[in-house]
Amino acid sequence: MRRFYEWIADHPYVVIGITLCVTAVFLAFIPRITTDTDFSHYIDPNDPGLVATRRAEDRYGAQSLLMVAIENTQGIFNQATLTKVAEMQAAFAAIDGVDDVTGPLNVQIVTGTETSLWVGPAAPRGTVPATAEEMAAYRDRLLQSNTARGYVVASDEQAAAISIRLKAGTNELAVTEKVASVAKEYNSSPDRVHIIGLSYMNVVLAETMGKDLRILLPLVILAIILVLYLSFRSVRGVLLPLLVVILSTGWSVGLMGAIKVPLTIISFILPVILMAIGVAYGIHVLNRFYEAIDSGLGRRTAVVETGLQMLAPVLMAGLTTVAGFLSLLNSVLVPQRDFGPFAAIGVAVAMVLSLVLIPAFLSLLRPPRQRAHRGESGFVNRVLSVFGWLVLRHRRSVLVVSAILFVAFLSGLSILRIETAETEFLGKESPVVQAMNVLERHFSGSGQLMVEIDTGVRDGLKEPALLSKIVELESYLEAKGVKKTSSLADLVREMNQKFHADDPSYYVIPEDRKLVSQLLALFTFSGGDLGNLTLGDFSAGEVMGLYPVGRSSDQVKLVRDVTAYLKAHFSSPVEAELVGETRISASLHARIARSQISSLATSIAASGAIVALLMASFVAGLISLVPLLLTIAINFGVMAFTGTPLNMATLMVSSMAIGMGIDYAIHFMSRYRREILAGGSAEKALQSTILTTGRGIAFNALSLVLGFILLLASSFKGTRDFGLFVAMTMAISALSAFTVIPAVLITWHPKFLTRTARMRRKERETSTRVE
């Protein structure tokens, strides 16, 4: 490797030129980067719940709606609010791509009398009632209708909903943006207008991601500049590591564009994270270079020695971080699986460029004046010295306190929650979540539960016995907390009642199959839309339910119970299966815990193995894991005790903490061993390590903590939690490296610290004997 670094020192322009050429290639692909905010794409396409849901979408159409809700806590039955509703309905209907708009004014209501069936819009001519009497009659008609109440008007009269159906093949996002633009115009007190639907969530997420990046990227760059300046107090000390992280981020993001991997709500923070993480390698390399210059070496020699001495620790630190990110490949969430490799690539590039490009630049630049670079920050040295003193005087106490902390925080694991819902990631203040809360407050809830009933034969759903079973299923669902259900059975019962002069005693499934068929024909010929209640040939259909969304664990229980019910009550040839978001969410929830354990185990094992391999010591690998285990325990404990759940983003914290946190242990142990091998006592080695490498670790940790804490400026709660907990784990990992690692090393004096020295001594003895 010496020849390699000598070559770099002699050919810096070649290194810089090659780097710039490769960078240009990757930068060219950045404009091609796309975003994917669709949560349904975030799940393994082979997930059984997702497969069943996709099949249902193919058969019945979209499983989610675009809806606009108007909330007025003083009631919606007034001229002003309903005029807004009427104007919005007309405006939505005029948008190209909108197929049908149904709201409280134009919803079709069927009224039965002895001699006739009346079919028409809830409001006469679909217009706002003009007089108080007309308003009262309209209100009664709407609230008494099973098809209107709970769908287009809330039972509490404080909200109305306009349902928008898009034409097949329409650009959903474009239409949704137009809908949002119209809705915004009418959002004025006392009426609050909210938009609900997956396409709207995608629009909001795409906008928010862009806004976040525009804020976070400059912030993280400023933070890095600040840390680098504090650390080196020189232009080169700031610019060289900064250049490395900008290039590595460009390479990684450019690669995403080249192979068409979109940015997701997880990976959009990749540039921010890579900058925060990647700067560490540059800090350590520069730190060592200045040490070499301080020791009186010339520029070329200092470059070569720096490269040689930093190769192993930077390689170890980089590879363990890469391993931590690659462990995300075990995740059940596609965004994490996409994020992991590209973060790993970015880290690897930062590692390589720190070891190659920085030495190349240093070979060109005039050597710094001795000691001028350090800024002589006495405060930092004093703080670091305190750690040295603490370990030397109270190493057993350090170990005991660490053990107590480990056990105490680990005990929180039992109450740690997993939440897979989008709302948990988005946060309460998100317009998407606020809109969903309108459904929770005034309608039947924002959770959608769907059961597909497939008879496999034409007109199979028209069998009265099966329809009665569906009615029983709906009763069961309601007993389980589902507030509103709808099915073909409901429709048949309603039409039967209407045809019998609205007599409630006829709200039953007729025993005659022909009558069922004729009532359904009556409904469709009356302009009724069967939607996803049934396929065109009545061989299969869906039972839909709305429920208030609580915790993910409640969803899992609901899915488990309903699945058991379906299995017990529907048998071949009739197949009944849960489909839709509730099943997907429950399936994810169950798999996430396993995936988390698997990710953690992988990253712990990989990191320990890398350290063991590169330090040629199994014990070294084990010791490097000690502070990590403490960090993970504290991370989970704090999350549990503060009620922060594991969500799409915070799930990654532990794996990342391992990959990045172990770096401190590596740098510390490498330097400590070098000091021991150089013949120093434990006390001297510790003091020297803590004031040299410890300084690098401190600034490295500071840059990471600052970089990740900036994520608190994100609009997403999940990202904010992620930033906060990664920052916390980085701080704990660094503190552990200053305390737990030296306490272990000094207490047990593991053999790997002196093995190389003993081997060299043996070799010398052998050669002496030969002579």
Next chain:
Amino acid sequence: MDQKRLAVALALIIASLAACVAWGAAPTGDEILVQVDQQGEFLGEGSLVTTLRFETVYADGTSSTNLFGALGNRREGGPEYSLVYFLEPADLAGTIFLSAKKAGEEARLWLYLPALGLPKELVSEEEKEDSFAGSAISYQDIGGRDLAGKYRAEIVREEDLTVGDLVRSVYVLSLTARPGATSDSALETMWVDKEEYILLRAESRSASGVLERVVEFAALGRFEGKLTADRIVARDFAGGSTTTITFLERRRPAIGLPDGLFVPESLATFDPATYGLTAR
């Protein structure tokens, strides 16, 4: 589609059998539209019995078939009657829609469900432009759309159009909605037979030019010497369904249909076999 439209639509199908009005000098686009409207609104005098099959393939890949018998009756200055009787499928057989329209009045519609043996009048506040019997075809597609009132038309070109085995000379019209008119589509293109002013094909597009629906005659025939559709195919690109309407039989009954047939009270005793209507 509501029941009123169903009945009117079927009456118009019947009417289309006899629709044929000669036109003299080279017309303008708007004049052609007037003529097409007249064709659509023209109800052949006397009684007519028709059997039609609706075959719909839905967006979900499933399909359904309905067989109807339709009886129509009209006398000069008198009321217009139509009765639609479901022949197939078996569980809908016997279901009847009855429409009666007296001069100057709105049409009234009754529904008879054989499983209950009760006729009910269906009252609809306003007409809609929904699909016909859940198919890809709408009332407007079949006829009687007041095209001249809703659209301005320009002749784009003249060309030959192949319909089944026949090649017909057609006017290709480009229609744009009249200001203030409630039009069904922002843009329409129509192919109108030059000789008999029958609408042979129509394309509906959204304001941005996206094709939403195509209705075309797939086979032509003659009834009482007039050009008529033997088969119509309608594709609804927005909903994803396709409907094929096949006219299986058109005939004049030997004796005119009595008005007493077209009253709600007689629906329970209506015997399709009397009029030669049988399932196939």
